[in-house]
Amino acid sequence: MAKMTMGLVTYEGTPEELRAIVASFEAVEDVTPAEDTPAPKTEKRHAKVGERILITRDASSNRQSYRLNDVLTVTKADVFSKGDVNVEGQASFVDYSEYEVIVEAEELVAEKLSHKGADYTLVQRKARPGDVVYVTKDAEGTAAIPNDAKYLVDVDGKIDGYEVYPKYYKRTEANVLVYEEVAEADIFTKLGRKTNEYRAGDIVKVIDGGWGEIKDGEVGTIVKDEHDDFPLVRIRGFEHYNYVELIAPAESRVDTK
Helix, strand or coil: CEEEEEEEEEEEHHHHHHHHHHHCCCCCCCCCCCCCCCCCCCCCCCCCCCCEEECCCCCCCCCCCCCCCCEEEEECCCCCCCCCCCCCCCCCEECCHHEEECCCCCCCCCCCCCCCCCCEECCCCCCCCEEEECCCCCCCCCCCCCCCEEEECCCCCCCEEECCCCCCCCCCCEEEEEEEEEHHHHHHHCCCCCEEEEECCCCCECCCCCCCCCCCCCCCEEEECCEEECCCCCCCCEEEEEEEEEEECCCCCCCCC
């Protein structure tokens, strides 16, 4: 009769029996708990068709089954208002306030770039004179404006004499990245904020036409803290997401102290 000790236990038996015991221990499946899956990298911007979004605020209706942290795929963009999307498997739209866009590894883009000696930072808005735009590989390139290249927007709002977003070519806000000169973002830097980091109580002016009941040029108040150039604004009792520019930061207002 042979003996074998494993840990604090001694086993007796024939050599064949002991070998069977060893084999049974080696066959035990490793049940070490798997590590938590890291959260995907996201950014707050308007999603485009085919992109995946992460639900960050659950405001779904009874007709929808998605919940916080669900990942959904966009099937249609800007369905009701700017940024609202339809997604696979849902009856109605997902509001812009409910999601962030998942940035796939191969889609990571530079936050900053240099052009002709000046530094520029990425912004989420339409191109304006003085900006630099990067026409991505997803855009429809032409002989005059090849894609996968950057261009300075002139005083007429054009690049090399051509429209940034031409009617007959597929250059859109979704596939043309816009960078503004860093000097234009100094107001946020001086406040110790990131570019387009708005805070509740900031006084802002609506630009680029306005959305909903809110009109271009009106002045209002930021409703909540947001890092986005399309924040929620309150004007005349109405609240809507709009493109804005900062007039007075909340911390400099005397009427709220």
